[in-house]
Amino acid sequence: xxxxxxxxxxxxxxxxxxxxxxxxxxxxxxxxxxxxxxxxxxxxxxxxxxxxxxxxxxxxxxxxxxxxxxxxxxxxxxxxxxxxxxxxxxxxxxxxxxxxxxxxxxxxxxxxxxxxxxxxxxxxxxxxxxxxxxxxxxxxxxxxxxxxxxxxxxxxxxxxxxxxxxxxxxxxxxxxxxxxxxxxxxxxxx
Amino acid sequence: xxxxxxxxxxxxxxxxxxxxxxxxxxxxxxxxxxxxxxxxxxxxxxxxxxxxxxxxxxxxxxxxxxxxxxxxxxxxxxxxxxxxxxxxxxxxxxxxxxxxxxxxxxxxxxxxxxxxxxxxxxxxxxxxxxxxxxxxxxxxxxxxx
Numbered sequence: 001x002x003x004x005x006x007x008x009x010x011x012x013x014x015x016x017x018x019x020x021x022x023x024x025x026x027x028x029x030x031x032x033x034x035x036x037x038x039x040x041x042x043x044x045x046x047x048x049x050x051x052x053x054x055x056x057x058x059x060x061x062x063x064x065x066x067x068x069x070x071x072x073x074x075x076x077x078x079x080x081x082x083x084x085x086x087x088x089x090x091x092x093x094x095x096x097x098x099x100x101x102x103x104x105x106x107x108x109x110x111x112x113x114x115x116x117x118x119x120x121x122x123x124x125x126x127x128x129x130x131x132x133x134x135x136x137x138x139x140x141x142x143x144x145x146x147x148x149x150x151x152x153x154x155x156x157x158x159x160x161x162x163x164x165x166x167x168x169x170x171x172x173x174x175x176x177x178x179x180x181x182x183x184x185x186x187x188x189x190x
Numbered sequence: 191x192x193x194x195x196x197x198x199x200x201x202x203x204x205x206x207x208x209x210x211x212x213x214x215x216x217x218x219x220x221x222x223x224x225x226x227x228x229x230x231x232x233x234x235x236x237x238x239x240x241x242x243x244x245x246x247x248x249x250x251x252x253x254x255x256x257x258x259x260x261x262x263x264x265x266x267x268x269x270x271x272x273x274x275x276x277x278x279x280x281x282x283x284x285x286x287x288x289x290x291x292x293x294x295x296x297x298x299x300x301x302x303x304x305x306x307x308x309x310x311x312x313x314x315x316x317x318x319x320x321x322x323x324x325x326x327x328x329x330x331x332x333x334x335x
Contacts, residue, residue: 044245047289114216114258139219140262147287149245150259 046147046155046166053081053161054145058135061110062117064124068109068135076159078186080108080179082131083143085115086123088151094170095127101176102130106183110134113143113151154179158186221268222261228272235268238277241294242267242284251294 057069073079082098084091102108110131112120120134137143146155146163156165156179165182167175184190226232239253246257252264270280284292290299298306 042248044248044288044291047285047287114262116216138216139265140259141266143259144263144266144284144287149288 043168044149045168046149046163048147048163049166051163053157053163054142056135056142056145058111058137058142061112061115061131061134061136062121062124064121065110065129065131065134068111068133070161072109072133073157073161074159077107078156078158078164078183078188079132080106080183081146081155081157082108082110083113083148083151083153083155084110085113085151086119087115088113090170091152092123092127094152094172095130097171097173097176098130099128101171101179104180106180106188107132111137111142113137113140156182156186218258218261219265221265221272223264224268226268226272231271232268234277235264235271238271238280239264239267242281243292243294245288245292 053070053073055070058067060067073081080098080101098108108130110133112134115136115138117136120136124131135142148155148166150168152170154167154171155163156167158164164186167179171179180188226235236253240251242252242263244250244252244255244257244260244263246259247255250260252260252267254260267280270283271277281293281295290297296302296305
């Protein structure tokens, strides 16, 4: 463009302005390409992290394990609260990891969403039962109460009953160190 | 013969897994598919539900969606309205749990104000440009229109 430093043509605007539409197009193109390559996260995070669990008292998920209520989370020890369901396929995928966490001494409580006792019993017989307590939430009342938007989700709750962390989706093997770290942050002894 | 057997097992498993698509085999919550007895309350609930996002199908409202969780949320909205709660309080209660994303109703906040300001700014800009064009001002030497 140098060497053409004549007077701008009348009515033609600045010379560089001619490139503006192309630059704009390039910008939009990059934006769309970026959206295609890295699709936006559509997970809805709970806004309840840092807040206390709502008051609830759920009936027992099935007769093999005690029922669950808010007071159970105020025993001074951080716990995992796992939202699951027997009809949820990724919940079966995370079962071995929950089992491993339970074996490592992490207390885990479960809330079964829209589930029947016999289905919960069958699911746990098949995939193992890592839960200290299980509550049954038939109308997603507690699920909405803690800002959970699906199954499975796992919350780290500290010894005072305050939600400290939310893990969305199944816990895979690579997630375990992070979950343990979050439990330690919530006051779990090393 | 190993694979046909596996296939047969899969087909059988899939046919038993029908409730899986229904996301639970329980009957829906009381007010998931039933309107409130009081038409005025139902209208209030309906108006609110149309502006709340379904978390399972995120482009739909809970009034539109057939997802089980949307049904449970309709039940909660209707029961709260029935108990005499204000619709905007219910919206605030949900926003407290899920953030602004749950609501389709645009709110003027520190984050969203440019969306409201942009049209005004654009109109102002257009008026300025048009004014320059229509007043017929001759550009000074070396200046462009």
